[in-house]
Amino acid sequence: MNRLQNKTALITGGNSGIGFATAKEFLEQGATVIITGRNQASLDEAKQALQGKVFTILSNSSNLNDVRALRKQVEEISPALDIVFINAGIGKFAPIEAVTEEHYDEQFNVNVKGAYFTIQQLLPLINDGGSIILNTSVNAHMGMANSSVYSATKAALLTLARTLSAELLHRRIRVNAISPGPVTTPIFDKLGMAADEKEGLKTAVQSKVPLGRFGDPAEIARVATFFASDDSTFVLGTEIIADGGMITL
Ligand SMILES: NC(=O)c1ccc[n+]([C@@H]2O[C@H](COP(=O)([O-])OP(=O)(O)OC[C@H]3O[C@@H](n4cnc5c(N)ncnc54)[C@H](OP(=O)(O)O)[C@@H]3O)[C@@H](O)[C@H]2O)c1
Structure with a gap:
């Protein structure tokens, strides 16, 4: 239970779902953990639930002013970071005919622009030999309609996992990705669907998972711990697909 002893981690979107489970796991493995989120009440709740060496920063990943302020906010807590888990993300689904500029910009702003500039801004704080982990999705590998x-x-x-691993070789900073399949988190409550519609979606998705179930956030957290820890010092520019066999079987 000490695979992350003496390491400091920052997790974006650490107040909920996979980010929260990863914060819990990292703390259990001995790390000091900083979680970011866009809602102070949720951050406070998460801090209360996690306990231990956990700190919170209110920061909206889609707001570049917030992203630019992040480095200074982290420095007030810790002079350096060993692990950055780029986890904050949103998902919205619509057929191409219905996609608006807002739908497009909202997702790219959080999932890509926010991720990219968060890494850029935090890089000076990341220790040589550090680990950056990107939370992607099996959707990156699938032709799923409306996504x-x-x-x-x-x-x-x-x-980014590949290009940044190449760029950061001189500092031995490894950048890797986790591509989860369906995982039980509040993300499904944020789709703006009616309850029966949501249940229908869940049943349809679950039927495509050979293991016959959704993943648990803790199962993704353990993959993150592998990338975060010294167990993966020879692993860079790659991904682990954690999807119950959804895209490989
Ligand atoms: N659950 C799945 O099936 C699944 C599958 C594949 C990939 N993923 C990916 O896993 C990551 C975590 O998702 P999750 O399933 O754990 O869902 P979640 O519980 O909704 O967690 C997403 C986290 O990101 C935060 N967030 C969203 N937009 C943000 C912004 N602009 N600034 C700061 N924080 C923001 C959310 O904050 P709020 O609480 O304020 O919304 C929340 O803490 C996402 O990148 C998602 O795409 C999830």
């Missing part, structure tokens, strides 16, 4: 914008945002992150 064109969301899938494109996640595919963009996958290329």
Whole structure:
């Protein structure tokens, strides 16, 4: 239970779902954890639930002013970071004919622009030999109707794992991605669907998972711990697909 002893991690969108489960796991593994989120009440609730060496920063990943302020806010808590988990993200689904500029910009702003500039701004704080982990999605690998914008945002992150690993070789900073399949988190409550519509979607998605179930956020958190820890010091520019066999079987 000490795979992350003496390491400091920052997790974007750490107040909920996979980010929250990863914060819990990182704390259990001995890390100091900073979680960001866009809602102070949710951050306070998460901090209360997590306990231990956990700090919060109110920061909206889609707002570049917030992203630019992040480095200074982190420095007030810790002089350096060992692990950055780029996890904050949103998903919206619509056929291409119905996609608006707002639908497109909203997702690219959080999932890609926010992710990219968060890494850029935090880089000076990341220790040599550090680990950056990107939360992508199996959607980056699938032709799933109505997911064109969301899938494109996640595919963009996958290329970042490779290009940034190459750019950061001189500092031995490894950039890797996790591509989860369906995982039980509040993200499904944020789709703006009626309850029966949401249940229908869940049943349809679950039927496509060979293991026959959604993943648990803790199962993704353990993958993140692998990338965050010294167990993966020879692993860079790649991804782990954690999807119950959805796209590989
Ligand atoms: N659950 C799945 O099936 C699944 C599958 C594949 C990939 N993923 C990816 O996993 C990541 C985490 O999602 P999740 O399933 O754990 O959903 P979640 O519970 O909704 O968590 C998403 C987190 O990101 C935060 N966030 C969203 N927009 C933000 C912004 N502009 N600034 C700061 N924080 C923001 C959310 O804050 P709020 O609480 O304020 O909304 C929340 O903390 C996402 O990138 C998602 O695309 C999820």
